[in-house]
Amino acid sequence: MPTKIVVDCSTGVATEVELTAEEIAQREADAVAFAEIKAAEEAAAQAKAAAKASAEAKLAALGLTADEIAAL
């Protein structure tokens, strides 16, 4: 069972407490949400990289050198 540390500042006492079912459910929901965000970020990065490579290939086909493309 996951635990948390609760530090009571009025006494200075730190206590290890098991998470409630509600807290565990919230953690699991957070994990799912975070995974979805990371997947969306990675997909966007991959799409951007693919578009850049495609654009560079088209420019090269028009006769631009690598240095000229990099200078854009």
Add this chain to the structure above:
Amino acid sequence: MALTYQAIATTTVGSGGAANIEFTSIPQTYTDLLLSVSARSETNNTGNLWLQINNSTAVTNKTILLYGDGSSANTAKASNSDYIWSYSVAANFTANVFSNQEYYFPNYTNSANKTVMQNGVTENNATTAFTVFSSAEYNITAAITSIKLSIYFSGDINQHSTATLYGIKNTV
């Protein structure tokens, strides 16, 4: 000007780690608070470290971040977060090293919206290592009575991580 600087409470995570660290019943007798953290995550990669005030889901009006990942510098802003974000050392970073963070909470007892300033850094003997500066204003007008630290992505805070809450007074 800070004339006093007193440790209110401190904790070190024990064997098995902890899902989060909560400071509760924070005394209302200081002017400002400072939370000093040394943390490591039990999850790989980013080890996102989250801080929440009063267990509130009230969102921030403004959050601004400046951060580096070892390869590039980045900025970000948000207006609907109920946390302020930093990095702990991740599980796949160099062994036995920890991050360092400081969170500063000015005028934490007044009835204005609460603000937080944070700076943090991780250690890693590799290219990927994080630095982050962030500041936020929360839609929380109640005095700060509790502060919670956790690792997003369901990871635990690793054993030997520490957190210490200091109170700072503007008069002796």
